Structures are given as structure tokens and as C-alpha cells.
Amino acid sequence: MVHNESRKPRKGPGRGTYAVGDERRSRILDAAVEHFAQWGFHASSLARIAKDVGITQGGLLHHFRSKEDLLVQVLARCEENDTELFFSHAFVSAAECYAALVQLAEYNSTRLGRTRMFNVLAAEAGDPGHPAHAYFTQRYVDLVAHMSDPLRHAVESGELKPDTDIVAVCQETAAVMDGLQVQWVLDPKGFDMVGRLRGYADRLLRSITVEGNGLAPDA
Amino acid sequence: MVHNESRKPRKGPGRGTYAVGDERRSRILDAAVEHFAQWGFHASSLARIAKDVGITQGGLLHHFRSKEDLLVQVLARCEENDTELFFSHAFVSAAECYAALVQLAEYNSTRLGRTRMFNVLAAEAGDPGHPAHAYFTQRYVDLVAHMSDPLRHAVESGELKPDTDIVAVCQETAAVMDGLQVQWVLDPKGFDMVGRLRGYADRLLRSITVEGNGLAPDA
Numbered sequence: 001m002v003h004n005e006s007r008k009p010r011k012g013p014g015r016g017t018y019a020v021g022d023e024r025r026s027r028i029l030d031a032a033v034e035h036f037a038q039w040g041f042h043a044s045s046l047a048r049i050a051k052d053v054g055i056t057q058g059g060l061l062h063h064f065r066s067k068e069d070l071l072v073q074v075l076a077r078c079e080e081n082d083t084e085l086f087f088s089h090a091f092v093s094a095a096e097c098y099a100a101l102v103q104l105a106e107y108n109s110t111r112l113g114r115t116r117m118f119n120v121l122a123a124e125a126g127d128p129g130h131p132a133h134a135y136f137t138q139r140y141v142d143l144v145a146h147m148s149d150p151l152r153h154a155v156e157s158g159e160l161k162p163d164t165d166i167v168a169v170c171q172e173t174a175a176v177m178d179g180l181q182v183q184w185v186l187d188p189k190g191f192d193m194v195g196r197l198r199g200y201a202d203r204l205l206r207s208i209t210v211e212g213n214g215l216a217p218d219a
Numbered sequence: 220m221v222h223n224e225s226r227k228p229r230k231g232p233g234r235g236t237y238a239v240g241d242e243r244r245s246r247i248l249d250a251a252v253e254h255f256a257q258w259g260f261h262a263s264s265l266a267r268i269a270k271d272v273g274i275t276q277g278g279l280l281h282h283f284r285s286k287e288d289l290l291v292q293v294l295a296r297c298e299e300n301d302t303e304l305f306f307s308h309a310f311v312s313a314a315e316c317y318a319a320l321v322q323l324a325e326y327n328s329t330r331l332g333r334t335r336m337f338n339v340l341a342a343e344a345g346d347p348g349h350p351a352h353a354y355f356t357q358r359y360v361d362l363v364a365h366m367s368d369p370l371r372h373a374v375e376s377g378e379l380k381p382d383t384d385i386v387a388v389c390q391e392t393a394a395v396m397d398g399l400q401v402q403w404v405l406d407p408k409g410f411d412m413v414g415r416l417r418g419y420a421d422r423l424l425r426s427i428t429v430e431g432n433g434l435a436p437d438a
Contacts, residue, residue: 038346040339043261119342120259126335126404127257137405168418175398175415182397183390185345186356196394199387207426 025063027053032074037117040124041071041131068131075121075135078114087146094154094209097147098173098201099219105177105197109184116185122178144170164208176200244282246272251293256336259343260290260350287350294340294354297333306365313373313428316366317392317420318438324396324416328403335404341397363389383427395419 031052035044046067050060064070086104091097108115125136147170154160177197184193202214250271254263265286269279283289305323310316327334344355366389373379396416403412421433 038348039261040259040343042258116342116345119345120339122401123335123338123342123404124259126338126401129257133405140402140405165418168415171402171410172395172399172415172419175395175402176391177398178401179394179396179398180391182341182345183359183394185342186352186359191390196387196391199384200391203426204422207422 021063024053024055024059028055028060028063028070029074029077032070033078033117034113036071036074037113037120040120041067042124046070071121071131072135074117075132078118079139083146091150091153093157093159094151095159095205095213095216095219097150097154098205098215101173101177102194102198102201102215102219105180105194108181109188109193112185112188115181119178119182119185140171140174143174147173158210160208161210169204169208173201173204240282243272243274243278247274247279247282247289248293248296251289252297252336253332255290255293256332256339259339260286261343265289290340290350291354293336294351297337298358302365310369310372312376312378313370314378314424314432314435314438316369316373317424317434320392320396321413321417321420321434321438324399324413327400328407328412331404331407334400338397338401338404359390359393362393366392377429379427380429388423388427392420392423 028049031049032044035049035052039045044067046060047057049070050057053060060070064073082104085107086100091100121132122136124130125132127133144167148166151160151164151166151169155162155164155166180191180193180196184191198215198219201219206212206214247268250268251263254268254271258264263286265279266276268289269276272279279289283292301323304326305319310319340351341355343349344351346352363386367385370379370383370385370388374381374383374385399410399412399415403410417434417438420438425431425433
């Protein structure tokens with residue numbers, strides 16, 4: 001493409017500026033993930049994040065109006081991505097839903113920085129004055145809502161036992177995933193996060209399904 | 220006692236100094252728990268912790284030689300306490316071991332600051348450069364070792380199925396407890412941490428015990 005000068009210009013007026021802006025914005029978000037993961041929210045510094053991206057703090061503030069704003073945008077981008085990947089289609093069974101969660105853990109095991117950041121911010125956000133407190137409180141409500149739908153369906157279809165406490169199961173599943181992430185981040189090479197989640201999901205399904213079936217063997 | 224002046228003096232030489240020193244040390248540790256819980260390790264400040272205790276930073280450094288030292292002492296005191304309370308006697312069964320873990324969660328639900336601090340530090344410590352990295356890595360190794368003993372016994376005694384993957388079960392249990400703590404700290408009044416752990420332990424025991432027995436009803 002490069003040698004065909006007659007093709008569309010790579011940067012049109014305005015368009016190029018947007019592209020550069022988007023790319024810079026994206027690099028700031030990536031750097032912020034690393035800083036929040038290592039330092040937590042409070043000890044992270046906009047000046048140091050800007051320096052890592054090779055811009056000034058003023059340049060950073062052109063894209064994000066404060067550290068709080070940057071935090072919210074970082075979280076929104078991470079979660080959007082996950083929701084799209086794993087919760088955008090309707091699961092036909094509880095087993096399929098759990099297979100998708102195992103896939104999510106597999107994906108998380110390829111992105112240490114993001115997973116570390118998530119652990120730190122979810123824990124810090126327990127402080128009611130933390131700028132991500134509302135975000136994380138709502139996150140677990142949404143997560144339970146997202147997961148409850150396919151599980152309720154699975155009760156109706158006869159896959160799950162009728163007395164399954166769906167909210168309890170969803171909250172417990174979220175807890176297992178979060179807790180496994182903490183152990184995995186401490187020892188990413190030695191700790192088998194995906195294997196542990198697979199084992200949990202398999203045992204859980206065997207005990208809440210009517211037929212006692214676990215996770216599909218290829219999950 | 221106060222009006223009997225002839226009794227042993229309340230402060231002997233040295234003894235009184237020790238007592239005052241111990242009490243101050245203890246107050247510093249309590250204040251540190253709150254600061255680490257709210258600000259994380261990096262953004263916590265010795266000067267502000269000292270101020271909360273009503274002493275100077277120099278006075279604090281008389282008891283703890285650095286912020287790292289204070290962190291290590293805070294963690295050691297917390298964990299010592301728990302180990303004594305819950306792991307000092309030999310459990311006669313897996314069911315008894317899980318009943319003790321439910322009790323530990325009950326205890327944790329009475330100390331929000333300590334639980335918040337634990338969540339934050341365990342997450343932060345995922346950074347290999349964090350001063351508590353070695354502590355938390357070892358903590359999960361110890362925890363699995365502590366729990367493995369009674370569970371292995373339970374396999375030998377015929378309570379648990381012979382093919383129980385004990386290490387996996389211990390790591391999963393630690394994950395559930397940690398993850399439930401994150402959700403509980405976000406919503407201490409609304410989230411039933413103890414109930415969720417009880418439900419998990421009961422279902423787990425039903426699936427790994429030979430007779431399919433869950434948690435004792437009074438656990």
C-alpha cells in the first residue's frame with residue numbers, strides 16, 4: 001500500500017488527528033493499567049503515567065480530565081471487552097455458561113497486568129470513599145444479573161435442580177474466580193488458575209444438575 | 220485496689236516502661252491496619268499513622284524501623300492470631316475443619332478494617348517488588364499445608380473419597396474465602412459472606428465425602 005501514492009491519503013484533515021488521538025488515548029489507558037496494578041489508585045501518579053507514554057501531564061489531561069476519570073475509563077474499557085466476549089450471546093445451558101467462564105479465566109491468564117490491576121482495584125474499592133467503590137459494587141450486581149439469566153433458564157429447562165439457589169451460586173462463582181486470580185497473580189507460572197476453575201465448575205455442575213453432569217470434557 | 224496504697228506499685232521500674240511500650244506498639248499496629256486498608260501500602264505514610272496514634276514519626280520509628288517492617292509486623296500479628304484460633308488443634312474430620320473455616324469467616328465479619336486490609340495487601344503483593352510478596356506467596360503454601368493434613372487424614376479414615384484432589388480443594392477453598400471477602404467488604408451489610416461460605420462448604424463436602432454428608436447443621 002505504501003508505494004501506491006495515488007490511494008487515499010493515510011491522514012485526511014481531521015481524520016488523522018482522530019486516529020493519533022485514539023492511539024494516544026489507548027496508550028495512556030494501557031500505561032494506566034500497569035500503574036494501577038503496581039501502585040494501586042492512590043499511589044499512582046498522572047505525571048508518571050504521562051512520562052511512560054512519552055507525553056506531558058498536560059497532554060494526558062487533554063484526554064482524561066483527572067486520575068479518577070482515567071480510572072473509570074480504564075475499568076469501563078476492560079469490562080466492555082469482557083462483556084462483549086463472554087456475555088453477549090444467550091447461553092443454551094448452565095454447562096455452556098461455565099465453559100465460557102473457564103474461557104474467560106484462560107483469557108485472563110494471558111494478561112497479567114490487567115488481572116493484577118483488577119485484583120488491586122476491587123480490593124481497594126472496599127473503601128466507600130474510593131473512586132471505584134460505586135463501580136465495583138455495581139459490577140457484582142451486574143455480574144449476578146448476567147449469570148442468573150442462563151441459570152434460571154437452566155432450572156426451567158430441567159438442566160438444574162429446581163431448588164438451586166441461583167444468586168448464591170452466582171456470587172460464589174464470582175468469588176472463586178476472584179480468589180483464584182489473587183493466588184495466580186502471586187505465582188503465575190506455578191498456580192493453575194484455569195485448572196482450578198475447571199475443577200470447581202465441574203464439581204458444582206455435578207451437584208446442581210438434575211442428571212449430575214459436569215463440565216463438557218472439552219471445556 | 221486503687222485505695223490500697225501498700226499493694227504492689229502499678230508501675231515498677233522497667234515494668235511500667237515495657238507496658239507503656241507494648242500498649243503504644245499495639246496502638247501503632249491498629250492504626251497501621253486502618254491505613255493499609257484505606258490507602259494500600261504505597262500511599263500509606265508513617266507520618267500520618269504516627270499522627271493518628273498521637274506520637275511523632277520519630278516515636279513510631281522507635282518501635283518499627285521502617286514502613287516495610289511495620290507491614291510485616293502487622294501481617295504477622297494478624298495471622299498468628301488466626302492460626303492460634305483455628306489451626307492449633309488437630310481436626311478429627313474434614314467436616315470439623317470446614318466448620319472452623321466458617322467460624323473464621325464469622326470472626327472476619329466482625330473486623331472490617333482487618334479484612335479490608337487483607338484484601339488490599341494480598342492483591343498488591345502480586346507485584347514481585349512488593350514488600351509483602353514473599354509473605355503472601357508463603358501464606359498460601361502454608362495454608363494449603365495446614366488444611367491438607369486433616370483432609371488427608373479424612374481420606375485415610377474413609378470420610379473423604381480416595382480420589383479427592385486435596386491440594387486443589389484447599390486452593391479452591393482459600394479462593395472462595397478470599398473472593399467472598401472482596402464482595403463482603405464492598406457491601407458489609409447486604410452481602411452474606413458467612414452464609415455463602417456455609418453453602419459452599421456444605422455442597423463441597425456432600426460431593427467429596429464417601430457418604431455424601433454436608434456440613435453439620437450447627438456449623
